[in-house]
Amino acid sequence: MLLLSIRCIKSPKGAKRKNTILRADRSVLQRLIVAYGAGREVDLHNVLSHELMSLPISLADTNGKLRTGQNALLADVLTRGIECPSAIDLQGSACLLIDGMALVAAVGKPADAQTFGAYADRFQDAVLRADRYEKSSIKAGTRERRTRTIRPVRRVIENKNVPLPNSWSKFLALPENKENLAKFLSEHLIANAPQEKVIVVAGGFSDGKEAQSSNQLVDSSLLCADHEEADTRLVLHAIVNSCDTVVVSARDTDVLLLLVAHLPSMPSANVWMMAGTAARRKFFNIRAISENHPAGSLSALLPFHALTGCDTTSYISNHSKLSAWKTFQDKHYLLAWLGEGELSANKVRDAEKFICAIYTCGHMESVNDARVLPFSKTKKPEALHPIKDALELHIKRVHDQSLVWKQASCQDPILPNPDEMGWKRESEGGSKLVPLLMTKEPIPNACKEIISCSCKSGCTTLRCGCKKANLFCTGVCGCSVDEKISKNKCDK
Numbered sequence: 001m002l003l004l005s006i007r008c009i010k011s012p013k014g015a016k017r018k019n020t021i022l023r024a025d026r027s028v029l030q031r032l033i034v035a036y037g038a039g040r041e042v043d044l045h046n047v048l049s050h051e052l053m054s055l056p057i058s059l060a061d062t063n064g065k066l067r068t069g070q071n072a073l074l075a076d077v078l079t080r081g082i083e084c085p086s087a088i089d090l091q092g093s094a095c096l097l098i099d100g101m102a103l104v105a106a107v108g109k110p111a112d113a114q115t116f117g118a119y120a121d122r123f124q125d126a127v128l129r130a131d132r133y134e135k136s137s138i139k140a141g142t143r144e145r146r147t148r149t150i151r152p153v154r155r156v157i158e159n160k161n162v163p164l165p166n167s168w169s170k171f172l173a174l175p176e177n178k179e180n181l182a183k184f185l186s187e188h189l190i191a192n193a194p195q196e197k198v199i200v201v202a203g204g205f206s207d208g209k210e211a212q213s214s215n216q217l218v219d220s221s222l223l224c225a226d227h228e229e230a231d232t233r234l235v236l237h238a239i240v241n242s243c244d245t246v247v248v249s250a251r252d253t254d255v256l257l258l259l260v261a262h263l264p265s266m267p268s269a270n271v272w273m274m275a276g277t278a279a280r281r282k283f284f285n286i287r288a289i290s291e292n293h294p295a296g297s298l299s300a301l302l303p304f305h306a307l308t309g310c311d312t313t314s315y316i317s318n319h320s321k322l323s324a325w326k327t328f329q330d331k332h333y334l335l336a337w338l339g340e341g342e343l344s345a346n347k348v349r350d351a352e353k354f355i356c357a358i359y360t361c362g363h364m365e366s367v368n369d370a371r372v373l374p375f376s377k378t379k380k381p382e383a384l385h386p387i388k389d390a391l392e393l394h395i396k397r398v399h400d401q402s403l404v405w406k407q408a409s410c411q412d413p414i415l416p417n418p419d420e421m422g423w424k425r426e427s428e429g430g431s432k433l434v435p436l437l438m439t440k441e442p443i444p445n446a447c448k449e450i451i452s453c454s455c456k457s458g459c460t461t462l463r464c465g466c467k468k469a470n471l472f473c474t475g476v477c478g479c480s481v482d483e484k485i486s487k488n489k490c491d492k
Contacts, residue, residue: 069315092244117160339402
């Protein structure tokens with residue numbers, strides 16, 4: 001049997017705002033460093049348990065969006081030393097799985113197709129596997145980022161004679177259009193399936209769980225799944241199928257990692273991922289990659305990917321997946337239980353240890369303690385570890401995403417409320433989810449250590465802010481212009 005499956009609000013002054021925020025927050029950090037060096041009694045452990053910035057800059061951009069990065073680096077690491085041919089010989093029965101909406105984006109608008117009916121004919125020999133576009137989705141930020149420079153245009157596909165829009169990118173920028181297109185293509189594929197092939201469609205109908213087969217003798221009930229992401233649906237299909245060879249067509253690094261992590265559950269002797277373009281095709285041997293993986297680390301692979309940054313979690317400033325991989329090879333056991341069951345204190349503590357190790361502070365187990373060491377050596381807030389408060393929220397999002405990925409083999413995954421997993425509603429009662437970056441005050445309420453004066457006299461009276469707070473003047477005070485002026489200095 002051959003189974004074909006298709007499976008920040010931008011501101012024109014954004015850069016200026018970013019620089020202003022960084023200058024202001026770096027000023028706080030610099031004043032604290034100077035105060036510490038000037039001999040003031042600074043409770044560093046207490047002060048540095050606060051971010052000292054309006055948001056955790058090691059995990060987020062200044063606009064409040066999660067940091068982004070490069071996923072492809074991880075694919076290079078996983079396939080290092082493994083042959084990735086441009087063509088393969090299929091052995092026995094074969095199943096081709098294709099991410100439908102990824103294919104829609106890749107194909108674009110055919111020059112010779114004028115209507116949606118003509119467009120749908122291009123998919124006659126494939127099964128559509130599509131994302132669902134939930135209003136309350138932790139992927140909403142990613143989808144918004146991909147289309148934020150495009151003004152969407154709504155086009156309702158009532159029948160096959162509806163003309164294609166002039167701008168395909170504007171059409172695909174609207175989730176409602178994608179849902180409508182997925183439904184139209186799914187119904188078209190089933191209705192026009194050739195007799196010599198079996199077409200199975202799932203995820204594109206009005207009921208997101210529905211799966212249909214063009215051959216009534218084929219049981220598609222095991223493919224009925226409550227999955228939002230096409231990536232996890234592809235894995236479910238690879239697990240349920242009974243073919244000798246499975247080829248998954250996808251360009252997403254997430255899919256590669258999912259296939260490697262779930263390979264033990266797949267019955268097929270040969271599992272490949274087809275990536276690249278028609279001119280530069282590349283096939284990844286999933287079984288070879290799995291066997292080349294550090295022993296006992298498969299259960300930690302997906303949590304590692306989420307912890308170091310993906311579509312729904314933050315990338316860590318100044319720490320790429322490539323550099324973090326070195327830590328993973330030795331300490332993958334610290335992440336093995338993320339994405340399984342409830343998020344316990346032990347799981348959070350182990351993930352925190354892993355982050356400390358990424359920052360080359362492996363002998364420490366607390367990020368708050370680890371922030372003290374590099375404090376006096378850096379002038380960049382983003383070079384410091386995230387505080388425990390911000391990191392725990394990050395770990396919640398990591399656990400949430402890992403739950404989604406690790407339950408790819410389940411038809412009905414059990415997932416927690418995102419409001420309890422490091423997310424919040426953008427507006428009260430609204431549906432849009434945005435990351436909750438931290439809950440702790442950026443600076444301690446009683447942080448008088450960063451007080452500075454602007455005196456131009458001797459700082460001998462209580463008009464001097466430093467003397468009033470019973471503090472020595474420092475190098476950032478106004479009186480420091482002339483060292484002979486201030487009478488309120490530390491004699492050490």
